[in-house]
Amino acid sequence: MSSNNFKMKNLKKLREEKNMTQTRLSIEVEVSQEIISHYEIGESKPNIDNLIKIADFFNCSTDYLLNRTENPSINFSNDNNEVTDIIYKYNSLSNEKKAQFKSFLNYLLTLKE
Numbered sequence: 001m002s003s004n005n006f007k008m009k010n011l012k013k014l015r016e017e018k019n020m021t022q023t024r025l026s027i028e029v030e031v032s033q034e035i036i037s038h039y040e041i042g043e044s045k046p047n048i049d050n051l052i053k054i055a056d057f058f059n060c061s062t063d064y065l066l067n068r069t070e071n072p073s074i075n076f077s078n079d080n081n082e083v084t085d086i087i088y089k090y091n092s093l094s095n096e097k098k099a100q101f102k103s104f105l106n107y108l109l110t111l112k113e
Contacts, residue, residue, distance in 0.1 A: 007042035010072070011065055014058045015040075029053040063091075 015025050015036075022036040028034075033048055038044040046054065046065075048105060055062045060072040068091055 002093075006045055006067075008039045008046075008065055008067065010060075010067055011036075011054065013039045014060065014065075024055075029057050053110070 009095065015022070016028075019100040021038070023033045025037050026033040029050065030053065035044070035046075035050070039046055051062050051065060055065055063069045069087075082101070090098065093101060
């Protein structure tokens with residue numbers, strides 16, 4: 001994934017949902033407004049420190065900011081590593097394989113134990 005085609009669309013979505021300007025967000029997370037703009041339009045990617053600051057500010061997952069999920073919630077704990085692993089693997093599937101996985105899961109749910 002190159003910087004040239006990676007837009008943090010969920011960052012922009014979160015910011016706009018809070019009616020927040022890029023300038024205001026930049027003050028909150030202690031980066032320049034230009035940096036926020038570059039993240040949103042895909043001119044640069046955040047470093048780890050800035051990614052964590054933004055995720056903490058919006059109380060969302062870094063995966064959501066990086067467009068790896070459409071769920072902004074942080075809902076993983078150390079007790080459910082198996083679930084986390086399954087979700088990670090699911091997110092890495094193609095759309096066709098995701099559909100197959102869902103069908104198989106639905107099939108398993110219909111089986112009587």
